[in-house]
Structures are given as C-alpha cells and as structure tokens.
Amino acid sequence: MQRSPVLYWFRNDLRLHDNPAWTRACALGRPVVAIVIAPSLGAREMAWGIAQVGAARHAWWWANVQALGQALGALGVPLHVVQADPCTLLPDWCQVWGTRTVVCEDIAAPYEQAQVAALRAAGLVVHSMWQSTLMAADQLPYAITDLPPVFTRFRNDVERAGVPAHTPLPAPTPLPGLAWATAPVGASDVVSRWDASPAWQPDPRSAFQWKACAVGGPDTDGTLDEVRAGSRGGQEYLRRYLASERVARYKATRNGLLGMAYSSKWSPYLAWGALSAPELLAGVRAHEAHHGVSDGSYWLWFELLWRDYFRWLHRQWGLRLYRACGLRQDPVPRLAPHNHRAFALWTQGRTGCELVDAGMRELAHSGYLSNRMRQVVASFWVHELGGDWRAGAAWFEAQLLDFDVYSNQGNWLYIAGRGTDPRGGRRFDVAKQTAVHDPDGAYRALWSAVA
Ligand SMILES: Cc1cc2nc3c(=O)[nH]c(=O)nc-3n(C[C@H](O)[C@H](O)[C@H](O)COP(=O)(O)OP(=O)(O)OC[C@H]3O[C@@H](n4cnc5c(N)ncnc54)[C@H](O)[C@@H]3O)c2cc1C
The missing domain is CATH 3.40.50.620 (HUPs)
Known part of the structure; x- marks a missing residue:
C-alpha cells in the first residue's frame, strides 16, 4: 500500500x-x-x-x-x-x-x-x-536572547568565531520507486490552479533588468546586465558576477544609483529564495580563494551579515519590532495622525523634492531601488514629512520585488531610530545626498515626470 x-x-x-x-x-x-x-x-x-x-x-x-x-x-x-x-x-x-x-x-x-x-x-x-540565514542558531557565538544590540559587536563576534564552510546541498532527485503524488480524484474541488500571468514588463530604465526564465531552454543566455528569474537564472548570474571585476569594485560602487553594475542585485533572488544566502557566501569565499580577498568581497560578506542580523533580531524581539515605538524604551513623541495626502504624494513621487521624487518613481515603476535611495526616501518620509515609519515600510512591502520582511522592517526601524541603532535614527540631508550621488542630475532626469 x-x-x-x-x-x-x-x-x-x-x-x-x-x-x-x-x-x-x-x-x-x-x-x-x-x-x-x-x-x-x-x-x-x-x-x-x-x-x-x-x-x-x-x-x-x-x-x-x-x-x-x-x-x-x-x-x-x-x-x-x-x-x-x-x-x-x-x-x-x-x-x-x-x-x-x-x-x-x-x-x-x-x-x-x-x-x-x-x-x-x-x-x-x-x-x-x-x-534563511548564513548559519544555524546553534552556530552563533551566543544564544539569540543575548544578541548584542549593536551590529558591529555582532559582526566582530561572528568574525572571531568564524562561519563554518558551507557546501550547497544538491537538489534531491526522486528515489527509485518513489511515486510522486499527483492530484487525486476529488482534489479538483479544492484545487484552484493559478494561471493568470500578470501583464507586467520590467521598465527599461530599471537598475534591475530581468526576464522570465526560458521555457524548457537553458538559462545560460542571461548576462551580467540582464538576468533570468529562477534558480538556474540566478546561479548563472552568480557565476558570471563572481568571475567579474564587479566583486572587487563592489565597496567603491555600492552607493550608485544607475544601472546593474553598482551593486550585486542578489536581493531579488534571496527574497523568494531562488538562491540561498549560504550558497552566496560560499560563492564569495570561492571567489576569494581564486582572486584573493578584496575590499569588495569583504563588503559583500559584511552586507550579507547585516541581512542575517535583521533575521536574528526578529527571532529575538518578534512582535516588538512592529510597534510604532519599536524597541525604544524611552517615551517617543506622539505620532501625528496618518497624513493620507502627504503619504499619497510621497508614494507617487510628487513631494516637490526632486531626488526623492525620482526615487519614488523608480520604485513604483520598477519594483527596485538602490540602497542609497531607499535610505534617502525613507529618511524623507520619517524625518522631513513626519510620517509613520510603518506606513513607509508597508509601501516598500507592496512595491519591492526583493521585499524581505526582516530586512525591510529592520532598515526602517534603523532609519527611524526605533531599532537597535545606538545613534537614534538616520536623517539624510537631501541636498548633500544630491550633490554627492547625483551631481550631474542623470538619475533625476531618468526618473523625472514619468507617466
Ligand atoms: C528603508 C530600507 C528598506 C529596505 N528593504 C529591503 C527589503 O525589503 N529587502 C531587502 O533585501 N533589502 C532591503 N533593504 C536593504 C538593501 O537596500 C537591499 O538589500 C539592497 O539594496 C539590495 O540590492 P543588492 O542585492 O544589489 O545589494 P548589495 O549592496 O549588492 O548587497 C548584497 C546583499 O547584502 C544584503 N544587504 C545589503 N544591504 C543590506 C541592508 N542594509 N540590510 C540588509 N541586508 C542588506 C542583501 O541581501 C543584498 O542582496 C532595505 C534598505 C532600506 C534602507
């Protein structure tokens, strides 16, 4: 039987x-x-x-x-x-x-x-x-309840303790004689197959250029500048990325705003799990064994560790990360009632602040935004418009194709000063950010007044 x-x-x-x-x-x-x-x-x-x-x-x-x-x-x-x-x-x-x-x-x-x-x-x-983390909980240098409140301490401790080398698990193939279950008679009563393919195409201006996977064909036709969805597309992109000079340049370019090359663009694969974080780290380590350690390769590890840190924070604090006051013990000023009009203008990229508006349009039209612009628009919502950080986080959740509940919540709390950050929030001076990151206005021009 x-x-x-x-x-x-x-x-x-x-x-x-x-x-x-x-x-x-x-x-x-x-x-x-x-x-x-x-x-x-x-x-x-x-x-x-x-x-x-x-x-x-x-x-x-x-x-x-x-x-x-x-x-x-x-x-x-x-x-x-x-x-x-x-x-x-x-x-x-x-x-x-x-x-x-x-x-x-x-x-x-x-x-x-x-x-x-x-x-x-x-x-x-x-x-x-x-x-979904680089290490299992029992490989951390302490119990999750004792996680330090400051990322730098966490990083130092993890680096001192070391991360065990990881060999990615192969995909299991069916064992001989194992019958894979298909829908049994009667199941159609409860089965509702999803066959509506959304009519959405990536925006040609997007900094993350992707295509669906090739039906039945190899996914080797992706390039460094246009990737394919799915695990095979992701693995092919990872292989090319790790063989390229982008790794060594990563630290210097990561605050860019335009094009595929400035950062790794691994987050869309990580978000739905087409690639695993340990496999990415194994890839970085293999790159280092071959090409040597560089500032760029180190910084990729550093950022992957931030991703882990936000995951462990969820394991440590759970629901407390969802309160308006976050982890803050001291009384925070009462939030003004949610300003629907300001929120609508911010989400539509119509605040009147050029850099912020360009970022919000990029987000709405492409589903992707550089880390720098995420920081700028989030800071603007919280610190200039006085908005509730949770509304901003919800907008990101809906828009980001790399939405990740841990990283999103963690970064919004960090910007708002309601997380573990000892500096009590991050306010980005938009004029300075514009001068440093978009001095020639190319980014603002690209995303200016789109339909
Ligand atoms: C307000 C705000 C909201 C964010 N929401 C998300 C989100 O929903 N999903 C998400 O994956 N990232 C989020 N981030 C973090 C970061 O912006 C993205 O991970 C990064 O921009 C993705 O592009 P990339 O893969 O090219 O990153 P790279 O710069 O190439 O970094 C490599 C990897 O490191 C990790 N990483 C880098 N920066 C961070 C960071 N600040 N926090 C956590 N992990 C990081 C990511 O897994 C990323 O893929 C948010 C940042 C801010 C400021």
Whole structure:
C-alpha cells in the first residue's frame, strides 16, 4: 500500500537545491505534493489603504514560481500553484490526500508564524525548518536572547568565531520507486490552479533588468546586465558576477544609483529564495580563494551579515519590532495622525523634492531601488514629512520585488531610530545626498515626470 504523502509548502524558498526543508521532505521516502500559495491572496489587510503586493513584486514572484515549476516538472513532480488562504487550504488538501504532514521553511515574522500556528491548531503536523540565514542558531557565538544590540559587536563576534564552510546541498532527485503524488480524484474541488500571468514588463530604465526564465531552454543566455528569474537564472548570474571585476569594485560602487553594475542585485533572488544566502557566501569565499580577498568581497560578506542580523533580531524581539515605538524604551513623541495626502504624494513621487521624487518613481515603476535611495526616501518620509515609519515600510512591502520582511522592517526601524541603532535614527540631508550621488542630475532626469 502506498504511504500517505507529505505536503511541501514552498514559501520564500523557491528552489530545489540547497533547501534543507525540501531535502528533508524528500528524504521521508513518501510521495511529495509540492504547493506554492500566491502571496496576494489570503494575505493580511494593509492598514494604510494600499495593496500588499504590487505589480512588480507579483511579476517577479510569478517568474520565479514558473522557474520552480519547470524544475519540478523535469522531475515529474507537478507544482500546485494556488490562490487561497493557507490556513484553510492546507487542512483541506491534507484531508483530500489523507495526510497530516506538512513541511516548510520557518519564517520568524508574526504573520507567517501565525499561519503555522493555525495549521497546527487544525491538527496538522508541521515541520518548519529555519534555513534563511548564513548559519544555524546553534552556530552563533551566543544564544539569540543575548544578541548584542549593536551590529558591529555582532559582526566582530561572528568574525572571531568564524562561519563554518558551507557546501550547497544538491537538489534531491526522486528515489527509485518513489511515486510522486499527483492530484487525486476529488482534489479538483479544492484545487484552484493559478494561471493568470500578470501583464507586467520590467521598465527599461530599471537598475534591475530581468526576464522570465526560458521555457524548457537553458538559462545560460542571461548576462551580467540582464538576468533570468529562477534558480538556474540566478546561479548563472552568480557565476558570471563572481568571475567579474564587479566583486572587487563592489565597496567603491555600492552607493550608485544607475544601472546593474553598482551593486550585486542578489536581493531579488534571496527574497523568494531562488538562491540561498549560504550558497552566496560560499560563492564569495570561492571567489576569494581564486582572486584573493578584496575590499569588495569583504563588503559583500559584511552586507550579507547585516541581512542575517535583521533575521536574528526578529527571532529575538518578534512582535516588538512592529510597534510604532519599536524597541525604544524611552517615551517617543506622539505620532501625528496618518497624513493620507502627504503619504499619497510621497508614494507617487510628487513631494516637490526632486531626488526623492525620482526615487519614488523608480520604485513604483520598477519594483527596485538602490540602497542609497531607499535610505534617502525613507529618511524623507520619517524625518522631513513626519510620517509613520510603518506606513513607509508597508509601501516598500507592496512595491519591492526583493521585499524581505526582516530586512525591510529592520532598515526602517534603523532609519527611524526605533531599532537597535545606538545613534537614534538616520536623517539624510537631501541636498548633500544630491550633490554627492547625483551631481550631474542623470538619475533625476531618468526618473523625472514619468507617466
Ligand atoms: C528603508 C530600507 C528598506 C529596505 N528593504 C529591503 C527589503 O525589503 N529587502 C531587502 O533585501 N533589502 C532591503 N533593504 C536593504 C538593501 O537596500 C537591499 O538589500 C539592497 O539594496 C539590495 O540590492 P543588492 O542585492 O544589489 O545589494 P548589495 O549592496 O549588492 O548587497 C548584497 C546583499 O547584502 C544584503 N544587504 C545589503 N544591504 C543590506 C541592508 N542594509 N540590510 C540588509 N541586508 C542588506 C542583501 O541581501 C543584498 O542582496 C532595505 C534598505 C532600506 C534602507
């Protein structure tokens, strides 16, 4: 008799290689049902009158799901892409398939934690695995509760302790005789296949130029200046990037605003998990072994560590990171009521401040924004317009194709001075930023008054 299947729920880990949770699900020796749930539905309502998932973010997600579907298809495994609330869909599916076992990655943000809690409350056995950081929790130099409040201390301690070398896990291939589950009779009652391909095209001015993965074909036709979605597209881009001079130049160029070359553009792959963070770090280490350590290669590690730090902060503080006052103990000045008009003008790039407006238009039209411009527009919203940082974070969440709950929340708290930053916030002088980062006005001209 065939054993009951395991439901594998792909969340922000849309890859088969270097995915411990997927490897574990496959290793159980039971048929695996692969499911992705569209982020746009069954999602929380946004308090600020905006959609949770904008067109660019949705399009990039979909391109990565298509790539995953192709990779699974090559193994004979159907990917079920569904629009539904996971808390009702997964128990229904488990009933239809006669199983209670769900495997997925662990996400330490409150909304995602609540989803898993609801599934457990519904009687499912959910194995959720933490796997989005460079190291496991027990490889940190201290317990998560003792995480230092300052990034520099964290970095020094981690560098002193060292990060174990990582060999990326290969994608498991089906074991001989393992029957992969396809939709059983009756499942169509609860299955709603996602077949609406969003009509959204990347903006030719965008600093992140991408295409969907080639259907059935190799993804080797991506270049350093135009990448393909999905794991194979990401791995090909990573290979080219690490073989290029961009690595060594990274520290010097990373505050750029225009084009693909100034920063790594790894975040879109990391956000949906087409590439894993440990695999990126392994790539940096292999580059260093071959080309030597440079300021650029060191700084890529440094930034990946910031990403980790914000993840561990979520594990440490959870819901407290979502309060208006963040982690601050001292009384913060009362926030003025949300100014809908100012918020609308800021989101539309119509504040009257040229640099900020160019940045907000780039964000809305492309779904991507350089780190420097993220800092400038966030600072403007919080410190010049007196806005609630959580509204700004929500707008970024909807727009960014590399939206990552940990990095977004962490960076907004940092700018607002409500996180762990000892300096109490970051206010960016727009005139100075303009003079340093857009002295010839090329960036402002590129994103000036777009339709
Ligand atoms: C207000 C604000 C909101 C942000 N929201 C997000 C978000 O939702 N998702 C996201 O991935 N990043 C976010 N960032 C961090 C950063 O801007 C992006 O990671 C970076 O711009 C992505 O481009 P890149 O991959 O070319 O980065 P690179 O400069 O090439 O950096 C390499 C990698 O290091 C990590 N990294 C770099 N800078 C940071 C940082 N400040 N914090 C955390 N990780 C970092 C990223 O994983 C990045 O891919 C935000 C920054 C600010 C100021």
